[in-house]
Amino acid sequence: MSNVADISVLVVAYKSRATIGACMRALEAQSRRPREILVLENGSPAGERVESGDLPDGVRLIAQDDNLGFAAGNNLLAKSASSGWIVFLNPDAFAHPDWVAELELATQRYPAVSLFGSTQYCADTSGLLDGVGDVFHATGLAYRAGFMRPVALLPIEGEVFGPCGAAAMIRRSLFQALDGFDESLFCYSEDVDLAFRARLLGERAIQLRGAAVDHVGYASSGRRSEFATYYGVRNRLTVYLKNMPGWLLPVTLPFHIAATALLSLGAIKNGQFRLFWRAIFDALSRLPTTFTARRQIQKTRKVSPGKVAQMISWSSYDLLARMPDVRPYREETSHKGSPPAP
Numbered sequence: 001m002s003n004v005a006d007i008s009v010l011v012v013a014y015k016s017r018a019t020i021g022a023c024m025r026a027l028e029a030q031s032r033r034p035r036e037i038l039v040l041e042n043g044s045p046a047g048e049r050v051e052s053g054d055l056p057d058g059v060r061l062i063a064q065d066d067n068l069g070f071a072a073g074n075n076l077l078a079k080s081a082s083s084g085w086i087v088f089l090n091p092d093a094f095a096h097p098d099w100v101a102e103l104e105l106a107t108q109r110y111p112a113v114s115l116f117g118s119t120q121y122c123a124d125t126s127g128l129l130d131g132v133g134d135v136f137h138a139t140g141l142a143y144r145a146g147f148m149r150p151v152a153l154l155p156i157e158g159e160v161f162g163p164c165g166a167a168a169m170i171r172r173s174l175f176q177a178l179d180g181f182d183e184s185l186f187c188y189s190e191d192v193d194l195a196f197r198a199r200l201l202g203e204r205a206i207q208l209r210g211a212a213v214d215h216v217g218y219a220s221s222g223r224r225s226e227f228a229t230y231y232g233v234r235n236r237l238t239v240y241l242k243n244m245p246g247w248l249l250p251v252t253l254p255f256h257i258a259a260t261a262l263l264s265l266g267a268i269k270n271g272q273f274r275l276f277w278r279a280i281f282d283a284l285s286r287l288p289t290t291f292t293a294r295r296q297i298q299k300t301r302k303v304s305p306g307k308v309a310q311m312i313s314w315s316s317y318d319l320l321a322r323m324p325d326v327r328p329y330r331e332e333t334s335h336k337g338s339p340p341a342p
Contacts, residue, residue: 117163162195
């Protein structure tokens with residue numbers, strides 16, 4: 001029996017020389033090997049670029065002079081992937097030895113599922129989680145569940161809104177059907193957007209307990225950097241307006257406006273108030289493009305707004321505490337092929 005899984009691991013590297021070695025060593029130590037590993041050097045400055053000598057033999061390096069962003073970078077790598085499953089792995093995420101094996105086993109346990117997330121432990125602080133799936137809240141805010149929360153909160157395996165893109169797996173055919181990540185987002189929230197669009201088609205996502213990585217997080221951009229704030233704020237509004245279906249949009253819009261106002265006050269503390277609102281206005285300036293995308297997404301969706309209301313979180317406490325929202329998985333009749341819901 002071959003020791004190779006039908007999995008392509010994609011790594012988009014930007015200013016990642018400090019972590020790419022550990023990332024690759026962890027992949028070399030896997031109990032079950034992926035079919036291929038593709039690394040994109042995504043336009044890092046001179047002296048910080050990943051070179052072929054930084055990578056093990058057999059790893060394919062694709063180099064770009066300009067930064068394409070996380071979304072377009074992964075789309076580029078995905079076009080070269082040859083496996084039935086695509087795995088996105090951040091260059092500052094270090095896979096546990098049985099990570100690939102656990103991902104492969106999950107496809108056998110859940111043959112109808114096309115999205116899987118990994119348990120992410122904090123690489124810098126023992127005893128803390130980095131993430132256990134993405135949650136989309138009724139305010140239109142998405143958050144990485146369990147971020148910097150005690151490992152004791154690690155939930156059982158089950159269904160989540162979507163997987164965090166730092167260590168996520170998707171069936172290649174679904175990724176192609178979705179036209180990949182939305183490249184206009186550039187970076188941040190593109191994984192939430194991809195999961196939302198998949199969920200609107202009736203797809204489901206499983207958060208795996210056994211498939212695990214240690215994740216540094218924000219290694220190339222910095223959590224409170226102007227870059228992270230700008231794209232995080234801009235893309236949050238875009239993803240919400242694109243995807244929130246039907247009557248759920250007007251119902252939740254007042255909550256989203258209130259949450260945005262409160263977050264803008266928090267930006268004052270970080271000296272980013274003007275940057276915050278520049279990001280909002282830039283998102284609003286893109287409304288024609290956003291609503292063009294929305295019309296297509298809503299035209300092809302296969303689940304009702306009521307179903308989406310059940311998928312998202314309505315708990316204010318869970319939002320503030322970044323609590324996990326992992327639910328028991330139950331088989332149900334597929335929505336695939338059904339007409340769009342009202």
